[in-house]
Amino acid sequence: MIRILAKAVVVTALFCAGGSFGRDAEQLEIGSAKIFIEFEAEPPLHLHELVRDWVKASAHAVTIYYEKFPVNEVHILLRLFNGRGTRSGHTNGWKGSSIRIAVGKSSTTSDFAEDWMMTHEMVHLAFPSVADAHHWIEEGLATYVEPVARARAGDLTPEKVWGDLMEGLPKGLPGPEDQGLDFTPTWGRTYWGGALFCLLADIELRKRTGNRKGLEDALRAVLAAGGTIETEWPLTKALRIGDDATGVPVLSELYEKMKASPSPVDLNDLWKQLGVEKKKGRIQFNDSAPLAATRRTITSAERDSIH
């Protein structure tokens, strides 16, 4: 099967309309979804185009991963600060989807190219709101899917993605007092512990299906069943829908294992299995490692993913 090609995802800029900030909003269309971009105050002239391209690139990556933009309509509300870069992203599904994010007035093309925050926030759109105890799945998905989606869109190299996972995932390992993901709401366990759950699920899904199904197949099914941030679901419902779609109960089983006990993971062994090595500060891949094909499938750009 040939999966959708990156270039087949078209994002078009349309017209202006009144926005939530009471100012004009620019509207982008991606498939049948509408994205409204609204500034709280008039930004410097150069920022309009940079922000538009940034939102487009993020929407493009998320659409490649999920095979559709997650919600029919989202309002992106931009605040401005003096300086460069992005800050304080927050996504909300109450009374329609919105993403609030602050943008530095002096930001340049490279600041937006390096930014992960907009894609992270858009990934939040693609999963139902769950009880506070499961906040780790919301942040874990956003932390894990964001770089994978950008790699598939060709915006990040696999070396960058695996290097960042190698650096970040140790922060998600259980400490001595750990009581499992549902009962240890620390920053590390919420963001990186959740991301570890996602990576382990992705690998196990590919192991059990001969690399034919991955985490994205489960997540696309959740989305197809209406599981966006605009709804509230029990976590078990989302996991069951994902498992039904892939034909293997990987998500439910992994949740049972990790929800109330520490479940330590030997990350060094995992990198060895995947064929990811760090030598003299550079990431190198070993294609004869047992899970090398799994690693390649997870971060290959879509134009290469013909199978």
Ligand SMILES: [Zn+2]
């Ligand atoms: Zn988040």
